[in-house]
Amino acid sequence: MSLVVVGASKNIARVAQSLSSEIVFVQQPGSLRPEVLRDDVDELFSFDYQDEPVARSFAERVLKPRRPAAVVSVTEHGLEPAAVMAEVLGTPAVPLAVVRAMRDKAGMRRLLAQRAPHLNVPFAAPGDGDTLEELFRSPYGVIAKPVSGTASSGILLLRAPAQAQALAAQGHYLFEAFAPGAEFSVESFSADGVHEIVAVAEKGTGAGFVETAHLMPPAALDASARARIEQATRELLDALGLRDGPAHTELKLHEGSIKVIETHNRPGGDGIADLVALTTGVDWRRVSIGWPLGQRPAPGAGAVAAAANVFFTASPGRVAAIADRPAALPGADVVAWEVDVAVGDLVGELRSSGDRVGMATVTGPSPEACQQAAADLRPDSIVTTEDAAS
Template sequence: MADRASLVLIGPSANIVRVARKLDVDLIIVDHTARDLTSLLRPLRDQFFLFDYRQYLPPELARFGQLLQATVHPSAVVSMTEQGLVCAAELSELLGTPGTPPTVVNAMRDKAAMRAVLAQSAPRLTVATASGDDRAAVGRLLGAHGSVIVKPPLGTASDGVRRVRSLDEFDRLDPGLRRGALVEAYAEGVEVSVESLSEEGKHAVVLIVEKRLGENFVEIGHVTPSPSLSEQQCDRVRQAVTDLLDALDYRDGPAHSELIVQGEEIVVVETHNRPGGDGIADLVSATTGLDWRLACLGWPLGRQPQPDEVRSEAAAIVFFTASPGVVTSLETAPPSMPEVAWDYWTVTPQIGDVVGPLLSSAHRLGSGRMIGSRQAVTMTFEQVLAAPAITTESP
């Protein structure tokens, strides 16, 4: 194995393992449970190591790094999952392989730390904050801004995110949501996700995706190109991402950044040193021809895929939701529209199932992805969001 490049994958999905095979390198799969990943190992090429990358002590990681160095001689370490990013960074540092320093990864993952950096280096991109443990500070923030967002600093998938308009409303939140929370001044506008790839401190924006939010800020749709932003606003978004990553001293690798645009003003929501989830990589592939997952895996090895043929000028993903209750009807097939092709349309519940409240991305009820002309995709995207695919009645 020492004669060939080898890539350590921290906590990959089965799909990521399949994509990584395209790099033609030996794969070193690391996970906290064996799951079904061992069935994907290629004889004489791939290995599996059991290690809990989510929680560990420094001596445990050091011993694991020594084991990897002695047995598989890693060329690079990558994680595409949020919980594996810090472990990948620390292993890269221990092994001396290309990667982002753990301090930078922590500043990107921790939204409170990111806000502190931006307040010093790029204040135009951030908002005022308070700690959820400081009730008086939350009250002052509410008094100054009228509305705040309460969120876990290390949260993902919109889990635990709430909008609060008064101190009484804040007090009524579950103590688990308040404790240790980051409280931010509420910023209104068009929310976008930005995929970018950095090399030696130069940041290239790969795609800008407009998102739509449902209850509790759960993402219910992604569409590109953005139907709401002008080209001038998109240019400002690209510059804002550059300024954000520069402020965080992020130099190499993929980034997924989320921003809110209101006129000429732009506020950063969060950023991560990984590609976006929710199938955004498939929107990249459809509209640019670039295998975004493969690009995000291959960058520390200096391997970037050549773009394939562009499939479409526009693409979108919709996620299905419903009011809490018993499912009474389903749209099991997508609407037929000219200049639109559906890659898939999957509704997960069945008639008679009970649907709970939409508290995080995990509570969505299926999805559909379409490609087509910009005008047709935008129109169909809005139509599907306005006409729910799932109908419920209160029990």
């Protein structure tokens, strides 16, 4: 039986091909090169799968006769279409209502207010004008975020109600009281409502709340705090109704209080799956794609005690110079290095993950060693820019 994969990258395509003898790829037009396909084994269909009626029709007309074992996606914009197609086919999947509850940030807040209010923050969904005024009593300010945004794009910190009015009029912004504290992300796997914590990472952020580092395991969590983070994740997933499959959850810990930032029924991006593999031995991409086929996080040991992904940033301007990959760092190893710009390219403001200019992966004997190595890299100085007019 075949496996249908929605919105696959080149890497995800290869993982999927290792799981099933036949793959049906469903892609946005032009998003997957034909050479990735295996001759006479894989099929590729390209259309706007985010159009729900079109996705339902495709599942009925094209997929049903093929009788696939499952429809999966690990990309944010493919989660709902995969659930829609699975619903038509009756194959194992996270129910569409649960996927939507996790993707719709306002919907998630409403459910938490009912089922797990201790994990929630004060919020105002689109149309909640009276509540919006009250949020600005927070001494930390108010976060404005697109209801269905991704990649840290469009997130703003507001200090006065007047700043929120224009955004509120657009009707697709969620407003939340800013939650102070250290931020962590949790990779979990659920089976029949039992939530296994696969890994926990400590997150670093820069301007505009764009993620600049992930450290696994965290340096800032003792055993007691980690246990509370893990329990909060399980309570969240129960509240949202997730019973099966992977999840990536982001939370903040401040003075013993844990608040949920957001969650997704997919693995974390930003190379977090590589950190999971390095530190736990779990092939997180394989599990996340193959769970409807019986793939599970297998017990094992990681190759290293700790690892971190560090993202390079640069000031706006034209790239003038790029530093070489260091041969070594004190107490840590550089195992991956990628620069996404070349001399002469233009670099814009850091507004989303797509504005970062590269990354490195470091490994070491402890989280503290990786944390120090990341600082020693000086990731904001790998790419040097000059005035674009120069």
